[in-house]
Amino acid sequence: MSGDWAGDLGARVRVHAALADATRLQLVDLLTIGNLTASEAGAAMGVPSNLLAFHLRTLERAGLVVRHRSEGDGRRSYLALGPAARMPGLDLATAPVLPGHAPRRVLFVCTANSARSHLAAALWRQASPIAAASAGTHPGERINPGIVATARRHRLPLPQVAPQHFDQALRDDDLVVTVCDRAHEELGGLGWAHWSVPDPVRKGTPAAFDAAYEDLTARVDALAPRLAQAS
Structure with a gap:
């Protein structure tokens, strides 16, 4: 994906279209905190695997999410924010962080x-x-x-x-x-x-x-x- 965002209108459209969905936006919110496997993401959001796979494909095509193999269990892959998440003007790390308690x-x-x-x-x-x-x-x-x-x-x-x-x-x-x-x-x-x-x-x-x-x-x-x- 081109890094020249100002001149790549199609890429910008794909990014904003990919984020215009509550499930996909929630997944991106989670990835601003840390990395997850697909199964962990599905469990955290209560989304079945087949529906999650559809949303992940959309985010990956837009360059918002990438995967990499675990250094521990090589059968696992972790999701991470992709290069499109760093698009100028796209501030994704704004969702509230809710750890369950105020940590000391x-x-x-x-x-x-x-x-x-x-x-x-x-x-x-x-x-x-x-x-x-x-x-x-x-x-x-x-x-x-x-x-x-x-x-x-x-x-x-x-x-x-x-x-x-x-x-x-x-x-x-x-x-x-x-x-x-x-x-x-x-x-x-x-x-x-x-x-x-x-x-x-x-x-x-x-x-x-x-x-x-x-x-x-x-x-x-x-x-x-x-x-x-x-x-």
């Missing part, structure tokens, strides 16, 4: 609690008055040096704390956000939102860690003010 803390969870979850919590502390912590489903021995170096490059305060297990870290009033596919799939329905952030440790390059930093920064900056308003 956001708990970011990945598998080893050595990279993405620590980075997400550090970014959240800079962006929101709501407290943040991190945990892992299979915590490692220490924070990954690549994340430490990334935080230093971006002048982000990153506390040097030992990884901790999800069961030990979880509080009753925590809002759980998983930041890796494997942790999300292990926890099942325990997470409030899922951010499908590629694992930078797999590649281990500064570019991979910077990509995780940029991805998490964008997600935190989009959600923090909405969640603070809901609280």
Whole structure:
């Protein structure tokens, strides 16, 4: 799809037509918070799979939704906002966030609690008055040096704390956000939102860690003010 939105009238028409439906708009609203599988989206909205498939095709043709394979269970695909969601003048992140309770803390969870979850919590502390912590489903021995170096490059305060297990870290009033596919799939329905952030440790390059930093920064900056308003 062309990025020259001003000159691509047909693309703009498809985007606005795709959003002119309550079910499709609700699905896009959910994806401004985090990633979902098609079955998770259908369950959240109470929409049967055949009808959801129709709406997803419409959103995908308009470039508003894309899919990518899970890094955990490769049989799963996660839905994400596509390039058309960034069309100038199209502010999608305006729907109210309703977490079910006013959170005192956001708990970011990945598998080893050595990279993405620590980075997400550090970014959240800079962006929101709501407290943040991190945990892992299979915590490692220490924070990954690549994340430490990334935080230093971006002048982000990153506390040097030992990884901790999800069961030990979880509080009753925590809002759980998983930041890796494997942790999300292990926890099942325990997470409030899922951010499908590629694992930078797999590649281990500064570019991979910077990509995780940029991805998490964008997600935190989009959600923090909405969640603070809901609280």
